[in-house]
Amino acid sequence: MNDSIILHGRTVVPGKIAGEALVSHEPISGWGGIDPARGVIIEPRHELYGVCFTGKILVFPSAKGSSGWSGFFQTTRLSGTAPIGMIIGRISAKSALGAVVTRVPAITDLDADPCSVIATGDWVLIDNSTVEVTKR
Amino acid sequence: MFLTDDEKRMRDGAEGDAVAAAMDLLLRYGAALDADRLCSIRNVAGTMTQPSPVKARLVAEGGWDKAFAVINLDSDLDLTIPPMRIPTCQLQHGFGPDSVDIVPYPRANVDLQSDGEAFYGAHGVQILATCTPYQVGNLPMRGEHCAWMESSAVIYANSVLGARTNCEGIASTGAASLTGRIPCWGNHLEENRFGTHLISVSGVSVESFQDWGMLGYFAGSVSGEDRPVITGSLARPDLTELKHFGAAAATSGGVELYHIPGITPEAASVEAAFQSQVPDAAVYGPAERAAVYETLNEIGSSTDVDFVLLGCPHASLEQIRQAAALLDGKRLSSGTELWIMAPRALKVMADRSGYTAVIERAGGRVLADSCPAMSRAAPAGTRVFATDSAKQAHYLPAILGIEAWFGTLEECIAAAVTGRWAGGLR
Numbered sequence: 001m002n003d004s005i006i007l008h009g010r011t012v013v014p015g016k017i018a019g020e021a022l023v024s025h026e027p028i029s030g031w032g033g034i035d036p037a038r039g040v041i042i043e044p045r046h047e048l049y050g051v052c053f054t055g056k057i058l059v060f061p062s063a064k065g066s067s068g069w070s071g072f073f074q075t076t077r078l079s080g081t082a083p084i085g086m087i088i089g090r091i092s093a094k095s096a097l098g099a100v101v102t103r104v105p106a107i108t109d110l111d112a113d114p115c116s117v118i119a120t121g122d123w124v125l126i127d128n129s130t131v132e133v134t135k136r
Numbered sequence: 137m138f139l140t141d142d143e144k145r146m147r148d149g150a151e152g153d154a155v156a157a158a159m160d161l162l163l164r165y166g167a168a169l170d171a172d173r174l175c176s177i178r179n180v181a182g183t184m185t186q187p188s189p190v191k192a193r194l195v196a197e198g199g200w201d202k203a204f205a206v207i208n209l210d211s212d213l214d215l216t217i218p219p220m221r222i223p224t225c226q227l228q229h230g231f232g233p234d235s236v237d238i239v240p241y242p243r244a245n246v247d248l249q250s251d252g253e254a255f256y257g258a259h260g261v262q263i264l265a266t267c268t269p270y271q272v273g274n275l276p277m278r279g280e281h282c283a284w285m286e287s288s289a290v291i292y293a294n295s296v297l298g299a300r301t302n303c304e305g306i307a308s309t310g311a312a313s314l315t316g317r318i319p320c321w322g323n324h325l326e327e328n329r330f331g332t333h334l335i336s337v338s339g340v341s342v343e344s345f346q347d348w349g350m351l352g353y354f355a356g357s358v359s360g361e362d363r364p365v366i367t368g369s370l371a372r373p374d375l376t377e378l379k380h381f382g383a384a385a386a387t388s389g390g391v392e393l394y395h396i397p398g399i400t401p402e403a404a405s406v407e408a409a410f411q412s413q414v415p416d417a418a419v420y421g422p423a424e425r426a427a428v429y430e431t432l433n434e435i436g437s438s439t440d441v442d443f444v445l446l447g448c449p450h451a452s453l454e455q456i457r458q459a460a461a462l463l464d465g466k467r468l469s470s471g472t473e474l475w476i477m478a479p480r481a482l483k484v485m486a487d488r489s490g491y492t493a494v495i496e497r498a499g500g501r502v503l504a505d506s507c508p509a510m511s512r513a514a515p516a517g518t519r520v521f522a523t524d525s526a527k528q529a530h531y532l533p534a535i536l537g538i539e540a541w542f543g544t545l546e547e548c549i550a551a552a553v554t555g556r557w558a559g560g561l562r
Contacts, residue, residue, distance in 0.1 A: 010170060012168045013164075013168060027360070027361075027390065032509065032531040032534055032535055033534070037189075042534050042535075043534050044435065044533060044534055062360070062361055062390065063390065064360070064361070064389060064390040065287065065386070065387060065390065066286075066287050066386075067284075067285040067286055067287050067290065067303045067304060067305055068285075068305070068306070069305060070305030070306060070307060070308075071183075071207070071305055071306040071307075074207065074210065074306070074307065075188070075190055078190050078206070079190065090361070091168070091169065091170075092302075092303070092322075092361055092390065093169065093302035093303050093304060093305070093308070093321070093322060094303055094305065094390070096165060096168035096169045097165050097168070097304070097305040097307060097308050098305070099168060100161070100164045100165050100168050100210065100307070101210045101305075101307050103210075106168070
């Protein structure tokens with residue numbers, strides 16, 4: 001039997017989506033941090049260096065770096081390499097706009113740290129202001 | 137979100153479909169932020185002309201109106217873009233026509249960008265073409281609400297000028313340029329402008345351009361997206377040093393606002409920089425300084441330097457003069473190129489002051505509009521580069537897959553002349 005955990009938060013972009021989690025414990029850079037043509041993290045010092053987020057629910061603590069963040073994630077949508085949802089530890093202008101222009105369900109301000117509760121490979125359902133996590 | 141009557145009219149299409157689409161984006165964005173309302177602005181720094189494969193495709197399909205709709209308004213509607221409602225400038229973008237035959241950058245991008253400049257210029261956009269609009273006449277006033285992109289410009293505007301802007305993006309600045317509005321959230325609100333972390337410089341003295349950059353890199357790694365307050369043994373910084381400090385803090389973390397009590401305008405004292413209790417200080421001393429230096433140099437292994445890059449963020453006129461003074465009468469190593477990136481307006485002054493001629497006689501270049509990171513362009517065959525910019529040392533290895541050395545201006549010029557990196561922390 002699978003363990004299921006429910007988290008409550010605040011809707012960033014409304015919608016419902018289920019998929020596999022890809023968890024970053026470090027903040028993510030957009031410009032200079034991802035290659036939008038391939039949907040891959042390219043920052044050499046990053047824990048997810050070389051990992052593809054296409055089709056995953058991207059779980060990350062915050063956005064860092066350049067103001068190109070949202071534009072790069074918008075480009076993943078236009079290139080067909082986008083994540084299918086975002087679970088954001090702490091919202092900022094970069095990640096809020098990034099989620100809006102990626103046009104995927106997104107949530108923040110959860111009642112537990114999503115980067116601790118969720119592990120890469122867990123099955124995650126984002127439903128507006130709740131997240132259901134099924135451990136792998 | 138509360139909307140004024142004017143904002144409701146814009147949302148409902150009274151000023152046309154493009155303005156309505158801009159309001160729609162601002163409402164989606166405001167909801168994502170949980171903002172209470174919008175604020176009125178009349179200073180936008182964004183990007184419209186920068187070439188990209190997606191933009192080239194959109195322009196080919198539906199002209200610049202379509203590119204602006206999709207990229208700058210996040211709209212799928214067929215829109216005709218009206219003139220900018222408020223003063224709007226173009227930040228750094230790709231390389232221009234005068235870079236052809238110098239920079240290996242696609243001619244199609246140069247042409248696309250020139251075409252874009254004509255379209256946006258006719259729509260009222262000021263083509264400043266620099267990451268440092270504050271060096272070429274766009275100096276917002278203290279307390280002025282703005283919508284700026286470019287993390288190094290945002291941190292400068294907030295911290296050094298006391299203006300108020302979040303680190304906006306392409307779509308939010310596009311929407312702001314047609315509406316004169318941006319979500320009133322984050323750095324726009326007084327209560328979010330106090331310090332959160334205290335950094336005390338002790339046992340080292342931060343005086344040089346290099347040291348200000350390393351301290352900024354440390355401040356960003358300590359405070360993440362929060363607001364550091366810097367105190368201790370600091371010399372009084374100038375524009376170029378705070379330009380370097382801020383760019384580094386915005387790179388290693390996500391700092392958009394800092395205070396240096398007694399120097400930056402919103403904090404007369406350490407106590408005034410914090411809304412309540414002053415937190416315990418994180419010390420920046422010899423060990424921390426050495427650790428930052430090691431981090432910025434950990435990508436370098438070969439000491440054969442084939443590219444030296446200066447001017448990130450874009451150089452001041454004084455930085456160009458200093459480089460010219462060090463290069464006077466010298467000649468670059470045959471296998472090494474030197475580029476100094478600068479705002480076009482300052483390049484004109486460097487030309488007129490004779491600095492550019494000195495640099496070119498040595499074999500170097502002063503280039504405008506862009507940078508290797510923005511345009512993913514370096515001299516052909518570059519494997520190892522050296523820079524005096526903590527930001528560029530951080531980003532360029534990832535973007536171009538090359539090795540990096542970070543050092544002083546003098547070490548970088550020496551590397552350009554000898555073709556060898558001989559830098560070290562002093």
